[in-house]
Amino acid sequence: MKTRRLLSGTGTVLAILTFSTAYAEEGYDAPADWPSPMAEHNMAMALFDRLEYAVPDKGHEELVWDFQAWYGGDVNRVYLKSEGENVQGDGEDAEFESLELLYSRLIADFWELQGGIGYQGGVFSDDHAERTYGVIGLQGVMPYGIETDVALQVSDEGDVSASFEGEYDLRLTQRLYLQPRTEIAMAASEVEEFGVGEGLNSVRVGMRLGYEVSRRLAPYVGAYWEKRYGDTADLARASGDSSEDTAVVAGVRLMF
Amino acid sequence: MASSRVITHPLSRRQILKGGAALGLGSAAALGLRPSWANPWGQTNIYSKGIEVGPEVSLAIRRESIPIDGKEARPFSINGTSPGPMIRLKEGQDAVLRVTNLLDEPTSIHWHGLILPPGMDGVPGVSFPGIAPGETFTYRFPVHQNGTYWYHSHSGLQEQLGHAGPLIIDAAEREPFRYDREHVLLLTDWTFEDPMSVFRNLKTAEGYYNFQERTIADFFADVREKGLSATAEMRGMWAKMRMSSRDIADVTGSTYSYLLNGHSPEENWTALFQAGERVRLRVINGSAMSYFDLRIPGLKMTVVSADGQPVQPVPVDEFRIGVAETYDVLVTPEDDSAYTIFAEAMDRSGYARATLAPREGMAAEIPERRKIADRGMEAMGAHDMEGVEHAEMERGADGDREGMDHSTMQGMDHSNMQGMSGERSRMNANGMLAAGAAQPGSRYDQAGIGIDSGERRVLVYRDLKAFTPWPDRREPERELELHLTGNMERYMWSFDGKKFSEVTGPIRFNKNERLRLILVNDTMMEHPIHLHGMWMELENGQGELIPRKHTLNVKPGERVSALITADAEGSWAFHCHLLYHMDAGMFRVVKVA
Numbered sequence: 108m109k110t111r112r113l114l115s116g117t118g119t120v121l122a123i124l125t126f127s128t129a130y131a132e133e134g135y136d137a138p139a140d141w142p143s144p145m146a147e148h149n150m151a152m153a154l155f156d157r158l159e160y161a162v163p164d165k166g167h168e169e170l171v172w173d174f175q176a177w178y179g180g181d182v183n184r185v186y187l188k189s190e191g192e193n194v195q196g197d198g199e200d201a202e203f204e205s206l207e208l209l210y211s212r213l214i215a216d217f218w219e220l221q222g223g224i225g226y227q228g229g230v231f232s233d234d235h236a237e238r239t240y241g242v243i244g245l246q247g248v249m250p251y252g253i254e255t256d257v258a259l260q261v262s263d264e265g266d267v268s269a270s271f272e273g274e275y276d277l278r279l280t281q282r283l284y285l286q287p288r289t290e291i292a293m294a295a296s297e298v299e300e301f302g303v304g305e306g307l308n309s310v311r312v313g314m315r316l317g318y319e320v321s322r323r324l325a326p327y328v329g330a331y332w333e334k335r336y337g338d339t340a341d342l343a344r345a346s347g348d349s350s351e352d353t354a355v356v357a358g359v360r361l362m363f
Numbered sequence: 364m365a366s367s368r369v370i371t372h373p374l375s376r377r378q379i380l381k382g383g384a385a386l387g388l389g390s391a392a393a394l395g396l397r398p399s400w401a402n403p404w405g406q407t408n409i410y411s412k413g414i415e416v417g418p419e420v421s422l423a424i425r426r427e428s429i430p431i432d433g434k435e436a437r438p439f440s441i442n443g444t445s446p447g448p449m450i451r452l453k454e455g456q457d458a459v460l461r462v463t464n465l466l467d468e469p470t471s472i473h474w475h476g477l478i479l480p481p482g483m484d485g486v487p488g489v490s491f492p493g494i495a496p497g498e499t500f501t502y503r504f505p506v507h508q509n510g511t512y513w514y515h516s517h518s519g520l521q522e523q524l525g526h527a528g529p530l531i532i533d534a535a536e537r538e539p540f541r542y543d544r545e546h547v548l549l550l551t552d553w554t555f556e557d558p559m560s561v562f563r564n565l566k567t568a569e570g571y572y573n574f575q576e577r578t579i580a581d582f583f584a585d586v587r588e589k590g591l592s593a594t595a596e597m598r599g600m601w602a603k604m605r606m607s608s609r610d611i612a613d614v615t616g617s618t619y620s621y622l623l624n625g626h627s628p629e630e631n632w633t634a635l636f637q638a639g640e641r642v643r644l645r646v647i648n649g650s651a652m653s654y655f656d657l658r659i660p661g662l663k664m665t666v667v668s669a670d671g672q673p674v675q676p677v678p679v680d681e682f683r684i685g686v687a688e689t690y691d692v693l694v695t696p697e698d699d700s701a702y703t704i705f706a707e708a709m710d711r712s713g714y715a716r717a718t719l720a721p722r723e724g725m726a727a728e729i730p731e732r733r734k735i736a737d738r739g740m741e742a743m744g745a746h747d748m749e750g751v752e753h754a755e756m757e758r759g760a761d762g763d764r765e766g767m768d769h770s771t772m773q774g775m776d777h778s779n780m781q782g783m784s785g786e787r788s789r790m791n792a793n794g795m796l797a798a799g800a801a802q803p804g805s806r807y808d809q810a811g812i813g814i815d816s817g818e819r820r821v822l823v824y825r826d827l828k829a830f831t832p833w834p835d836r837r838e839p840e841r842e843l844e845l846h847l848t849g850n851m852e853r854y855m856w857s858f859d860g861k862k863f864s865e866v867t868g869p870i871r872f873n874k875n876e877r878l879r880l881i882l883v884n885d886t887m888m889e890h891p892i893h894l895h896g897m898w899m900e901l902e903n904g905q906g907e908l909i910p911r912k913h914t915l916n917v918k919p920g921e922r923v924s925a926l927i928t929a930d931a932e933g934s935w936a937f938h939c940h941l942l943y944h945m946d947a948g949m950f951r952v953v954k955v956a
Contacts (some may be wrong), residue, residue, distance in 0.1 A: 136487070152567040216850050278577065
């Protein structure tokens with residue numbers, strides 16, 4: 108299985124992370140057996156930014172996740188990111204739209220440069236076409252507080268694609284927020300198997316209204332509009348999907 | 364006999380039991396084991412957590428179940444109480460302090476503000492290896508100073524969980540003020556969370572504890588008040604910088620219970636007085652992360668000491684106390700009525716409270732809480748403005764200053780003001796600013812964010828004036844500039860952009876040199892900067908009479924300086940006293956050689 112390749116990558120990334128910082132006792136005569144006065148701590152966190160059920164106007168209902176987790180220090184981190192869905196009633200298992208293992212490095216106050224490997228395909232099943240890819244991306248916060256994730260993918264077949272995600276939290280009250288969200292997908296070449304056409308693939312614009320029960324738990328409702336373009340739209344139509352759709356969603360944002 | 368504005372209500376038996384339970388003791392046991400405060404009229408020194416009188420003191424550190432604010436808690440305890448007992452030493456003594464670690468992790472005690480040999484300073488990894496579980500470490504040092512200080516753990520995040528207490532040193536000679544009675548007021552911020560998870564929340568989710576963020580309602584309120592373009596311009600600037608103007612405190616009342624002598628506002632710890640007495644209040648901010656604004660409505664306070672060192676009396680209505688600072692104030696309540704001691708957290712997310720009363724069981728009105736303030740342009744002073752025109756910034760800053768009331772300025776000695784403008788041009792032989800002159804970029808005449816000196820007389824750093832010049836009158840030979848830096852998004856804090864783990868050596872002071880340390884705050888948070896082992900003479904423009912302190916509050920965007928006589932050979936800790944800032948890397952070692 109191609110997921111095995113992902114696991115072998117883990118070791119490499121962890122090795123990069125563990126070359127630890129030099130102790131700062133040097134130069135002030137502290138005996139070697141004294142502890143460092145300030146210990147650095149590695150941290151870990153996991154976030155389901157979206158875990159939602161979508162009811163589209165034309166397409167199938169689906170369960171969608173958008174997950175990321177990281178482990179590491181202030182500068183170097185390992186990320187595990189995944190987006191995917193389980194289309195309801197199609198008789199197929201869930202599908203990873205992406206499952207990525209990334210090394211991440213802080214390159215500016217608000218920006219992390221990330222690179223690693225990714226997998227697209229079935230979740231422990233052969234229901235979906237599979238491919239692996241290399242990915243390089245930039246995750247961070249743009250001026251005006253827009254959370255951004257841009258990435259460039261090169262598949263094992265040499266197909267190049269790019270994605271942009273941006274979201275913004277508009278605070279209505281201390282716990283109620285409105286979150287506009289945009290996703291844009293592009294590709295340099297057509298990959299029919301994955302429904303990917305050349306050029307601009309799709310644009311999805313959504314809006315979610317969430318309530319933070321706590322910082323870790325925020326249920327939300329929302330809606331999105333999606334349009335596919337060019338060859339991508341043709342491929343969608345050929346497989347019986349529509350090129351433009353709207354949906355309502357309900358879900359939860361979960362942080363661990 | 365209570366005046367009309369005082370509400371008196373006799374304590375029910377149940378309340379008495381609850382109060383006793385809060386100390387982890389039955390009420391009978393409390394009376395039996397705590398004579399020092401159970402009979403508050405019998406002496407002048409009252410601190411509710413017990414007193415250990417020097418020169419020889421033994422302290423046992425434990426982790427135990429002691430209810431806090433009536434709820435189940437597991438703080439660190441020192442001799443069975445949390446916060447720990449008051450240690451009382453006398454100037455001229457040779458102190459012998461035995462600290463026994465009964466924990467399952469290493470610990471330490473640092474004597475905050477004391478000038479002592481480097482091996483006795485209590486910082487693991489800098490002064491000594493720490494105190495291992497089961498071990499006793501004996502601190503021995505001569506006591507060469509007097510005043511109000513405190514002590515706390517310097518190991519990990521232990522300080523957050525009550526590992527701290529007051530340290531009072533009685534003067535060998537008469538102090539320059541008199542009083543009839545004294546009380547210690549130790550302010551702390553308690554959380555029922557594990558401090559490590561507080562740290563993790565700060566690291567992984569910016570603004571985790573801030574439930575006073577700006578909302579669209581604030582936007583529309585500002586539009587009504589200041590107009591659309593001014594509001595949009597201001598908000599645009601903050602948004603462009605990806606920062607929050609409401610970022611006043613990292614950890615707030617959403618998790619903290621603000622305690623006064625270990626008691627919550629509801630428990631209402633009471634300090635007693637007799638009408639007409641002059642009462643000395645020794646106020647210590649032993650918090651991990653919280654600045655407080657303290658006032659006693661109805662009473663004028665006279666500040667007589669800052670960080671344990673005497674200052675010329677300053678009458679004030681309110682003062683801001685940074686983390687780790689201490690102030691001694693005198694109050695003379697003339698009426699036989701109760702007064703509220705009200706210490707509001709700087710971000711207004713909560714408060715600590717006690718009552719000053721002629722009898723137990725009395726209470727006075729609790730003042731109305733203020734609303735959180737928005738940081739203005741001054742916070743961006745030294746910040747990367749990314750395309751914001753400098754002219755706009757200047758205009759904004761001036762505008763903010765105009766908003767201040769000038770009565771404070773008038774109340775100040777006018778010759779000082781003239782001195783200030785003169786000082787700017789006054790240089791010493793080395794081409795440096797003359798000793799004691801205020802740095803351009805300092806804001807010693809401002810108390811800081813969210814405190815209105817027009818409403819009442821508020822203490823500012825410029826008010827602090829020593830009685831006589833401190834012994835070393837040399838001009839500085841050298842200037843050392845350090846920037847206070849950070850990355851809010853990542854919760855990384857540092858000096859000169861380098862966390863402690865990223866630096867390879869200490870900051871070097873030359874033995875016996877007279878040094879000017881210039882601190883430039885490039886962040887938009889306040890930082891209480893603490894130097895171990897040596898005094899920092901704050902150059903607040905008072906010339907020869909500059910005050911000396913162990914902890915300096917540096918406001919956002921501010922540039923302050925202090926003169927240091929580097930007479931303490933050895934290695935010393937130097938850090939931001941916000942616990943999680945220090946742990947995130949805002950820590951250095953100073954080596955005097």
